Amino acid sequence: MSSMQKQSATQSQKLMIFVLSMSLYGLATLFTELIPSFQVGIVEFSVEYFLFIPLTLSMLFDPLSAALGAATGELVFSEIMLGQFGGLGELEKFLTVTIGVYIAGRLVRDPKNRAMVGVAAFVGTAAQLLMGTVVDILKVQLAVEDFEAVAGLPESVFATEGFAFLNDLLFSGILFALLPTLYLVPKLYGKIEPLIGMAPRTRDSAVSGISPKAILVCVIGFVCAIVAELLATAGTALIDWEAEWAESGTAMAIGIVVAAIVVIAVLLVMRRAGEKKAAVN
């Protein structure tokens, strides 16, 4: 960041913000993961979206630490702890949450300005949801072979994803992101900062405002999320290779099976020998 001179957080305060945002958002996402959502018709009512927590924190403190903390919290508490870790997909979630929260935090110049807080909360949520939707559509398109050939599938994917986006934005976005943020930011302003040992954020403190550099960072992050998808496209080449190999590879497969059996036998013998040795010792 170019403007780190005055009133920005020290390294240990950044770590505090990281830990704070991680534990709170992690706890909240753990609940959303555990409480099943229920559907009325095709409208989904869920307690999802505790995004107001990192949004609030990013408006009051250093946005980047709060954003990274929130994304890490979600990853650790609700994905790794519950064994829901999904590999590549988590990278995308991590990046979109980080970018969305970071944008919202940078947009707010003065936490006391309610209109600004509201707009920032809405923009941050929308950015996060939109990126998630784009990546979701790409993911299904790449995972299902002959995507276009299956009757009705392309339209249905676009329809469900588009609908889910609007539903999330209008329902969860307003109820669970906008209103609580509007309630919490003015209430916490000036009260929570002393607990971390720093001065409240003001109009001319360093972290406010969207700079070209911040935009660049966000774009690079989104490109990374897309690259994760391009990696999946590279996988289509791998499929062809696999099929080709499979046609001529019966002998090779038998060879691998035999080799694996031999390895297992040798390992079993070695383990027994090792145990005997340990017993003698």
Place this chain on the structure above:
Amino acid sequence: MSKLMQKLSENILDKFSMDFLRNQVLKNAYGNDDTVIAGLDPRILLAWYLFFGLIPWFVNDIPFLLGCFLLVMVTTILARVAGLVLFLFALGVFAQTGYLFLVTLFFGGDASAIAPLLILTLKVATISLASITVFSGLDPDKLSNGLMWYGCPERLSFSISYAYRMLPMLMEEFQNVLLSYRLRGNPPAHDTFPGKVRYLIYQVKIIMQSFYPLMLNTAKRSRTTVEALELRGYRYAAVNKAVKKIRLSALRVSYNDWLFLAISGLVVAVSVLLSTLI
């Protein structure tokens, strides 16, 4: 009928009490140290996960996918994962593909949509079960050591250890705050339908409001944590190679680990063989 519904919803609410959730999460984290999976080396398990978490995405061969699926199913049983996690897994798989299938039918698709969706389901199920095996089967300290060995940022392994230690406390605190709000509040009557809606809104509002004291408390706590860490030189230790070496010196690869890898390799090879024979 309405009585039955009421009983049912009460029953479900009982099951999903805060204590139940806490117990399940704790059980998942610390309750299965003595399983075969928990005894393996985290580095080997992570490498194993890299294969089963990634390769199925790129392969569309049904015998291969089935072989992988059966293997990870066995490992999940060996890891003795908590029931709630498995329930969430089933729910997740259905939500991802079953819902898509219904909508496909709605848009004039027919039974031809089943085959690709079946493949998709197999892929999703295999990958999630592999991750359940690794991330719920291992205890947190081992997991974070394994991740650290592979060069993951220190922040991540710190977060994992911190999360597992702090979570029970955080949950309890959240529950206490919530209960004190309930004690002081006056919930609207919920006999009629509008009353029920008002009651729901009231509940959601309380949850939102209880984050206000929770945020203040957690801010205080995180300051204490970080200051304690700083006193012990955490930020210097995190980037110091010698410290890392000491931390990771406890990791050992045993015969069991190689055996585990070899058996997995055997299953995969057999399924490849089957797919070439068919």
